[in-house]
Structure formats: C-alpha cells, structure tokens
Amino acid sequence: DGGxxxxxxxxxxxxxxxxxxxxxQNLNHDAMYWYRQDPGQGLxxxxxxxxxxxxxxxxxxxxxxxxxxxxxxxxxxxxxxxxNPTAFYLCASKTGQGAYEQYFGPGTRLTVT
Amino acid sequence: xxxxxxxxxPLSVPEGAIASLNCTYSDRVSQSFFWYRQYSGKSPELxxxxxSNGDKxxxxxxxxxxxxxxxxxxxxxxxxxxxSATYLCAVNRGYGGSQGNLIFGKGTKLSVxx
Numbered sequence: 001d002g003g004x005x006x007x008x009x010x011x012x013x014x015x016x017x018x019x020x021x022x023x024x025q026n027l028n029h030d031a032m033y034w035y036r037q038d039p040g041q042g043l044x045x046x047x048x049x050x051x052x053x054x055x056x057x058x059x060x061x062x063x064x065x066x067x068x069x070x071x072x073x074x075x076x077x078x079x080x081x082x083x084n085p086t087a088f089y090l091c092a093s094k095t096g097q098g099a100y101e102q103y104f105g106p107g108t109r110l111t112v113t
Numbered sequence: 114x115x116x117x118x119x120x121x122x123p124l125s126v127p128e129g130a131i132a133s134l135n136c137t138y139s140d141r142v143s144q145s146f147f148w149y150r151q152y153s154g155k156s157p158e159l160x161x162x163x164x165s166n167g168d169k170x171x172x173x174x175x176x177x178x179x180x181x182x183x184x185x186x187x188x189x190x191x192x193x194x195x196x197s198a199t200y201l202c203a204v205n206r207g208y209g210g211s212q213g214n215l216i217f218g219k220g221t222k223l224s225v226x227x
Contacts, residue, residue, distance in 0.1 A: 031213060040121075042219035043157070043201070050213070058214075090156055100145040100205045100213055104156040 002027050004105035006091050011110045013085075021076045021108045023091035029103075030096040032074035036060065037088040037107075049074055050096075078110065085112045115140040117204050119218035127226050132189040134200050134221050139183070142207030146178055146185045149201040151220065157201055161187060192225045199223070 004025040013019045023032065034046040045058030049068040063082025068074050074093075078085045088109050092102040116139045126132045134148075145164055149157035163169045163176040163185065175188040185204075189196055199220040206214045 033214075035217075040219065043217040045214060048214060094213065100215065101147065101159055101162055102203075102215055103159060104149075107156045 004091060004093055004103060006089075006105040006108050008108060009106065011108055013110070013112050015112055016080045017112075018077055018079050019085075019110065019112075021078065021089055021091075021110070023074045023076065023105055024072055025074075025091075025093045025105075026072060027093060027095075027103070028071070029093035030071070031094045032068070033092040033094075033102060034058075034064070034066065034074070034076045035090040035092065037090060043090065046076065078112075085110060115206060115216055117202055117216050117218035119200075119202050119221045121219060122222040123224050124221055125224045125226060126192050128192060128194060130192050130225075132192045132196065132223055132225070134187040134189075134202075134223065136185045136187075136202030136204075136218055137183055138185070138202075138204045138216075140204065140207045140216075141180075141183065143204045144207060145205040146176070147203040147215065148174075148176060148187045149203060149217075151199045151201060153198070189223075192223075194225050194227050197223055197225050 007022045031050045033048045035043040047066040049055035065077045090107045091105040094102045118137045148161040151157045161176040163178045169176045173190045177186045199222045201220045202218040203215040
C-alpha cells in the first residue's frame with residue numbers, strides 16, 4: 001500500500017527535551033511538508049522540501065529543524081527553543097512541479113509538560 | 114499576508130439537506146483550490162480540487178469557483194451524519210519558488226443532524 005506514515009501517533013516529553021518526529025512516504029513524491037495544527041488556528045507551515053538535500057523555512061520555522069537525506073524521509077525535530085511545542089503535527093507530500101494536491105499522513109500529537 | 118477565510122461555524126444542517134461551505138481568498142494569482150475533510154482527531158483528507166471557473170461535481174460533492182470574486186465553495190448534497198467534520202479550504206500560493214505551497218483556512222465545522 002502506498003502512503004505516508006508518521007510515528008509515533010502520540011508523544012509525551014518533558015520541557016527542555018528535543019524530540020524527533022518521523023515522516024516516511026512510499027508514493028515517490030518529490031515534495032514534503034511539515035505543518036502544525038492548534039485548535040482554532042488552522043494548519044501552519046513549518047518547513048518544506050521540494051527535492052532531496054534541500055529544504056526551506058515555512059511561516060513558523062523558529063524552534064524546529066529538519067533534514068531531507070532521502071526522498072522517502074523528512075524527519076522534524078522539535079527543539080527546546082520552541083516555546084509552545086504542544087500541538088498536532090502533520091506531514092504531507094505531493095508530486096513534483098505542476099501538481100499542487102498534498103496528501104497527509106495520520107499525524108503525531110505531541111504533548112510537552 | 115495572503116489569507117484564506119472561512120466561517121468557523123458550526124454549520125448545522127438536517128440529514129438529507131444541502132450543506133453549503135464557503136471560502137474567500139486574497140491572492141488574485143492563485144490557480145489551484147482544494148477542499149479537505151478532517152474528522153475530529155484525524156488528519157485532513159483531500160476530497161475535491163478545482164482549477165477553472167465554474168462547477169466541478171464528484172458524487173454528492175460540488176466545488177464552485179469564481180476567480181473574479183475570489184470565492185470558492187463546496188456543496189454537499191443529501192448530507193449524511195458521516196459528513197459531520199471540519200472542512201478546510203486550501204489555495205496555492207501564486208508566486209515564486211513557494212508556488213506549490215498551500216495556504217489553509219481555519220476550517221468550517223459541519224454538523225449533520227439525523
């Protein structure tokens with residue numbers, strides 16, 4: 001089955017700890033995206049990558065980091081510098097240039113206390 | 114700041130009725146428009162895309178686009194309780210290297226009452 005997987009589904013961390021969220025896709029999509037969703041806020045773009053070994057900051061990149069070493073994988077690290085890390089994190093992907101439909105993984109719900 | 118606006122709802126309709134969801138966008142050069150359905154606690158699921166002015170039908174769903182008015186809507190005919198969800202409108206950013214990126218509205222919560 002082709003699709004996007006995110007793990008874990010739920011993640012609990014103590015304040016001050018870095019945490020890495022996994023996103024893997026086997027759709028052969030070129031572009032991958034990380035969003036954050038808070039109640040009443042809609043989806044906000046954190047980082048995106050259009051090709052391997054390249055990525056760009058989105059609208060709310062502060063306190064986050066990413067890597068794109070393989071086409072299939074786009075992990076997101078939530079660092080201790082992120083002031084309000086508790087949120088629902090969504091990974092998405094799309095094919096290359098000329099297509100705009102994005103498809104989402106199931107999400108990771110991160111709680112930091 | 115480019116924006117996508119939606120009425121947050123909740124929009125409540127009886128089972129079997131037509132639900133009408135609306136969205137306006139600010140970027141005149143946007144070319145691609147999407148509707149996503151998001152059930153509570155789940156991730157968004159793409160249900161409709163539209164690129165040209167007019168109507169596009171897919172089963173019980175009809176997307177309508179009016180670029181002159183910068184307005185896109187989603188009609189759900191014969192609404193079912195299983196349609197109860199939050200509906201997100203998304204529009205592509207119409208410029209530069211981020212042209213493939215989407216801007217999302219905050220969503221409209223739809224409740225279909227049996």
